[in-house]
Amino acid sequence: MFFYRYSTINSKKNANALRATFLGQHLKIHDLDFEISEKGGDIKVIPHAENDDHVHTLPITRIRITSKGDQSVIKVRSKPRRIDIGGPYLLMIFISFSLIAAGLLFAFGQGKYNSTIYIIAGASFVMFGLLWLRLEQGYFDYIRKIRKWIIDNA
16 A cells, blocks of 8 residues: 555564563653564564544554574564544545546546646645655654664664
């Protein structure tokens, strides 16, 4: 999907040592607490946003560690929480339909609606830019900092 992020990290530590290092830790990013726990054989980094008043799109990060001889490979997958993703998905659908409408007006409008096409397409691109900027400052920044923490501790 559009908001999912994947990465692979190689570590010189073995898988059991990495699990022991990661489990039970707490991570603090932007005054928000993330708990690292094991669930279903994977390690999950889950945000605690119960006491937060701001609206954020927060990631849930799954860490899968596999042994490769005396080293290990860490696969990291981040995705948004279900409760947070509704707004960005709704905005992406609106932007897509706006661009489709502008394309249809361009194709079938015979040049009568050029200013309308520019307004609709321009507004769509501005909305997408604002959405992307907001996600870069919040959601994707959380993912970058979690990944950096994993690299530093691996």
